Amino acid sequence: MTITHTPSTDAATAPTPSAEGPLKGLVVLDLSRILSGPFATMTLADLGADVIKIEQPGLGDDTRHWGPPFQGTEAAYFLSVNRNKKSLAVDLKNPDGLQAVKRLAATADIVVENFRPGTAARLGLGYEELSEDNPGLIYASISGYGQTGSESQRAGYDAIAQARSGIMSVTGEPDGPPVRVGNSGSDLIAGSWAVIGVLAALQERNRTGHGQWVDISLLDGSVSWLTYLANGYLASGEIPQRYGSAHPTIAPYQAFTTADGFVMLAVGNDALWRKFTATVGRKDLTDDPRFATNPLRVTNRAELIPIVQDILLQYTTVEWTGRFDAAGIPAGPIQTVDQALEDPQVIARGMITDLEHPTAGPLKVIGCPIKLNRTPAAVRTAPPLLGQHTLEVLQNAGYDEDAIKDMQLSGAIQ
Numbered sequence: 001m002t003i004t005h006t007p008s009t010d011a012a013t014a015p016t017p018s019a020e021g022p023l024k025g026l027v028v029l030d031l032s033r034i035l036s037g038p039f040a041t042m043t044l045a046d047l048g049a050d051v052i053k054i055e056q057p058g059l060g061d062d063t064r065h066w067g068p069p070f071q072g073t074e075a076a077y078f079l080s081v082n083r084n085k086k087s088l089a090v091d092l093k094n095p096d097g098l099q100a101v102k103r104l105a106a107t108a109d110i111v112v113e114n115f116r117p118g119t120a121a122r123l124g125l126g127y128e129e130l131s132e133d134n135p136g137l138i139y140a141s142i143s144g145y146g147q148t149g150s151e152s153q154r155a156g157y158d159a160i161a162q163a164r165s166g167i168m169s170v171t172g173e174p175d176g177p178p179v180r181v182g183n184s185g186s187d188l189i190a191g192s193w194a195v196i197g198v199l200a201a202l203q204e205r206n207r208t209g210h211g212q213w214v215d216i217s218l219l220d221g222s223v224s225w226l227t228y229l230a231n232g233y234l235a236s237g238e239i240p241q242r243y244g245s246a247h248p249t250i251a252p253y254q255a256f257t258t259a260d261g262f263v264m265l266a267v268g269n270d271a272l273w274r275k276f277t278a279t280v281g282r283k284d285l286t287d288d289p290r291f292a293t294n295p296l297r298v299t300n301r302a303e304l305i306p307i308v309q310d311i312l313l314q315y316t317t318v319e320w321t322g323r324f325d326a327a328g329i330p331a332g333p334i335q336t337v338d339q340a341l342e343d344p345q346v347i348a349r350g351m352i353t354d355l356e357h358p359t360a361g362p363l364k365v366i367g368c369p370i371k372l373n374r375t376p377a378a379v380r381t382a383p384p385l386l387g388q389h390t391l392e393v394l395q396n397a398g399y400d401e402d403a404i405k406d407m408q409l410s411g412a413i414q
Contacts, residue, residue, distance in 0.1 A: 021048020022375040026202075029101070029108040030054060030085065031125065033061040035158070035184055036142045036218065037114035038081040039191035044110070044198065045084035046368040046377040052108075052393055053082065053384065054101060057089040057414035060386040072360030074383070082383035083355065083365055088394075089387030089414035092123055097412035101125065103397055106133045110198055114142040117152045127213045137211040138201040140194045146217035156218050161186035165222030166240075170229060173244040189221040251297040252276075252308045255334055261317040262334040265308075265324070270294060272329055279327040280311045357382040387414040 026049040030041040038053075038061070045051040055061055061082070067075040088104075090097040102124065105111055111130060113120050120126045120141070127139040141147060144156015162168045162180055172179035197214035205211055223230070229240045229248070245264070246254035252267050267276050270293055277286040285291055285307070290300040297304050312320060317333045324331035335343065341352060349371075355363040360382075368377035390413050394404050407413045 020375065021046070021378060022372060024048040024375075026050065026109040027104075027107065028052065028110040028112060029105050031101075031111060031113035031115070031120065032142065033114070034063055034187070035081060036187040036191045036194070037112050038063075039188055040140070040142070040194040040198075041085065041112050042081050042083060043191070043195045043368070043370075044112075046379065047370065048375070048377075049110070051085040052104060052389070053085045053087050054092070055087055055089050055386055057091055057387065057411065060087070060089070064386065071363060072357065074357065074360050079357075079360070079363060079365065079383045084378075084380050085384055086389035086393055087384035087387055088390050090390070091412050092125070094410060094412040096407050096410055098124060100394060100397070100399070100407070100412070102130070102133075104393070105130045105137070107397075108134070108137065109202075110138045110140065112140045112142070112194065112198075114156075116155055117141070117143050117147050131211060131213075135211060136205055136209060138198055138205065138214065139211065140198050140214040140216065142190050142194050142216045142218070144218050146220060147213075147215045158184040158187040158218065161190075161218035161222050165219055166226055166229070167222050170240050170242055172242045174242050176242070178242070186218040186222045189225055190216050190218045193221045193224075246301075246305075249298060250294060251301050251304055254305070256309055256312040258312050258317045258320055259315055263312065263317050263320050264332050264334055265312075266330040268330065273297070275327050275329050276324075279323055279329060282311060353379040355379060355382045358385060358388075390414060 023044060026044075028041055028044050028049045028051040030037065030051050030053045032038055032041060033055075041051050041053070053061070059065075061078060063078040063081075064075055066077040069076045071079060090100055092098050092101060105125065111125075111127075113125070118126075121128065127137075127141070130139065131137050143152070144161060145151045145154055159180055162185060163178070165186065167185065168178040168180055171181060194214065194216045197216060201212050201214055232238065232248070233240060240248060244254065250266075250268055252265055255262050255264050265276075267273050273291070273294070274286055277283050289296070291297045291304055315323075321331050321333055333339075340346060346352065349367075351367045351369070353365050353367045355365055357363050363382060365379060367379060370377050391404060394407075394413070399407075404413070
């Protein structure tokens with residue numbers, strides 16, 4: 001017997017969303033800076049974890065100074081990946097400051113760092129040392145090349161990871177040079193994999209009580225994203241090439257110029273091809289022996305694309321997207337960043353959120369893309385000022401007023 005379940009649409013029986021987030025109660029000690037680590041810890045914070053960001057007194061995370069643009073005295077770059085966190089300004093080279101961080105690590109659930117391999121250990125904050133006092137600790141390291149291998153000690157940079165991973169070799173126009181992805185894709189990929197690794201380790205800890213070391217590298221993460229490009233090479237020996245906005249194994253599947261702008265068209269199968277030719281009034285192309293099937297369209301791409309381009313020049317982007325939407329053909333305008341952030345669907349999905357910053361005033365930030373119906377992610381607090389929560393964090397860790405004053409006088413904290 002098959003039992004089917006139909007989700008209830010009765011508001012009275014629907015679960016009540018919680019603002020606390022699914023990771024409420026977990027404490028994350030964030031030793032990271034710049035982008036890959038802060039992106040990972042921001043995601044954990046959005047999901048409800050209590051994230052304590054460790055920063056150097058007087059300086060803070062490097063990205064606090066990466067501008068313009070600035071909002072007030074805060075760099076927009078820093079504001080983009082550090083919301084929902086508390087800032088503890090502490091000098092790790094000061095014995096008292098280092099001891100304070102170790103004290104926090106002894107009761108933390110997760111530590112995230114993105115130093116060059118070996119640096120955290122030399123500071124006394126490596127996995128081996130911290131896990132001795134906290135066997136359940138989940139310790140995530142993000143680096144350029146990983147904790148093992150002959151090149152593990154090399155500094156990691158997003159652009160170099162993009163270059164070495166093969167990503168740049170397939171990005172750009174066929175007759176142009178390799179191009180870096182428009183954002184720091186390798187950093188963001190690594191940060192995302194770090195979150196997945198941490199959540200997997202948490203689940204394993206729930207079963208066994210043991211923590212573990214999560215080792216993430218920019219290079220590994222970027223190579224993993226080659227997916228079908230890598231397997232295409234492994235299967236055929238043919239080295240993937242640059243196709244601009246086009247897809248190597250589907251056609252027409254790329255950007256085209258319209259009468260007033262650009263449209264991305266994705267004719268992903270033969271049924272869509274038949275819809276496309278009917279919609280653009282070119283049924284003569286439907287069974288053209290050069291284009292009747294996707295393999296034929298890919299093989300004869302050089303003949304197909306100019307024909308499609310001439311057709312799409314006849315109307316505006318809005319006109320074409322309207323027609324394609326009505327026909328069920330995947331297509332969309334190629335929007336600039338401002339247009340994307342004003343897109344009604346982006347706004348409807350809560351991807352633009354308002355915050356109030358203590359010095360910069362009202363802020364708009366990107367929302368969390370993870371949608372959970374009972375315990376949703378939430379943007380709760382603005383990115384912190386440097387050292388904004390130093391006293392709060394240390395008091396919660398058991399430091400009394402005199403001890404905190406002594407640490408301030410010695411320069412251990414700000």
